[in-house]
Amino acid sequence: MLGLLLAFLSSFFWxxxxxxxxxxxxxxxxxxxxxxxxxxxxxxxxLPAGIIFWDLRPFIxxxxxxxxxxxxxxxxxxxxxxxxxxxxVAMSFYSFMPIFSALFGFLLLREAPNLWGxxxxxxxxxxxxxxxxxxxxxxxxxxxxTIYMLISTLLFGFNVVLGKIVVINSNPFFFSWYYAFxxxxxxxxxxxxxxxxxxxxxxxxxxxxxxxxFALGSVLYNLALLYAPAxxxxxVERISLLLSILYGKVFFGESLRYLLPGAMLMLLGSLLLSIxxxx
Numbered sequence: 001m002l003g004l005l006l007a008f009l010s011s012f013f014w015x016x017x018x019x020x021x022x023x024x025x026x027x028x029x030x031x032x033x034x035x036x037x038x039x040x041x042x043x044x045x046x047l048p049a050g051i052i053f054w055d056l057r058p059f060i061x062x063x064x065x066x067x068x069x070x071x072x073x074x075x076x077x078x079x080x081x082x083x084x085x086x087x088x089v090a091m092s093f094y095s096f097m098p099i100f101s102a103l104f105g106f107l108l109l110r111e112a113p114n115l116w117g118x119x120x121x122x123x124x125x126x127x128x129x130x131x132x133x134x135x136x137x138x139x140x141x142x143x144x145x146t147i148y149m150l151i152s153t154l155l156f157g158f159n160v161v162l163g164k165i166v167v168i169n170s171n172p173f174f175f176s177w178y179y180a181f182x183x184x185x186x187x188x189x190x191x192x193x194x195x196x197x198x199x200x201x202x203x204x205x206x207x208x209x210x211x212x213x214f215a216l217g218s219v220l221y222n223l224a225l226l227y228a229p230a231x232x233x234x235x236v237e238r239i240s241l242l243l244s245i246l247y248g249k250v251f252f253g254e255s256l257r258y259l260l261p262g263a264m265l266m267l268l269g270s271l272l273l274s275i276x277x278x279x
Contacts, residue, residue, distance in 0.1 A: 003228025041211020085145025100157025
């Protein structure tokens with residue numbers, strides 16, 4: 001139960017982070033700059049935790065060559081999805097990640113959800129799709145960003161499981177800092193030097209908030225992986241879509257159609273996940 005609570009809290013910080021990301025892109029910021037800048041800010045914010053809980057053993061270092069390229073590609077497709085699709089639509093397709101994480105969790109960790117857990121995951125995915133009135137026509141014709149998001153979910157779904165293996169062999173505080181530190185350099189290659197050196201990009205102090213929100217979400221998420229199966233953590237963390245829907249309506253005037261049935265399905269799915277941990 002603690003793992004699900006931590007995952008829920010991380011969903012709040014990451015959903016708010018997504019809101020700031022979308023707003024910066026709407027204001028004309030380069031999407032690769034917005035993707036990159038959160039990581040150096042996060043790594044500086046988490047540096048004390050990284051030093052206190054330092055644990056750079058050989059396995060952690062070697063695993064970086066596997067998870068880092070996957071995470072960078074996932075991040076690139078994620079931010080492009082936010083650019084080309086409405087916030088609520090893009091995040092609804094991100095709801096497929098628990099399915100991929102459940103698959104990779106079984107293949108790599110032998111974490112097989114029980115019946116209640118599997119039903120809970122399915123209900124949450126269906127509920128998230130209800131929230132945006134998913135239709136094949138909208139998917140293929142209107143929002144190329146959703147294709148980017150599906151690719152992102154596949155990559156992140158794999159890394160959720162791989163990340164749990166790393167966290168188990170290290171600790172969530174060190175790995176949260178180490179992750180942000182590595183991503184600071186690896187995502188830098190996608191950013192044009194003119195955007196990095198442009199002073200106006202740093203005039204908005206909310207850039208700092210972007211990094212802090214991401215850092216808090218990362219720590220809570222990695223802590224959650226210690227107390228619950230990776231697929232369950234990924235599922236509960238997707239409750240952030242509820243906030244994304246609300247943010248999309250308030251800040252971007254996006255539709256709230258199907259909100260009630262979608263929200264009810266998501267809450268029921270979350271409840272079943274909680275029950276399944278005690279069955």
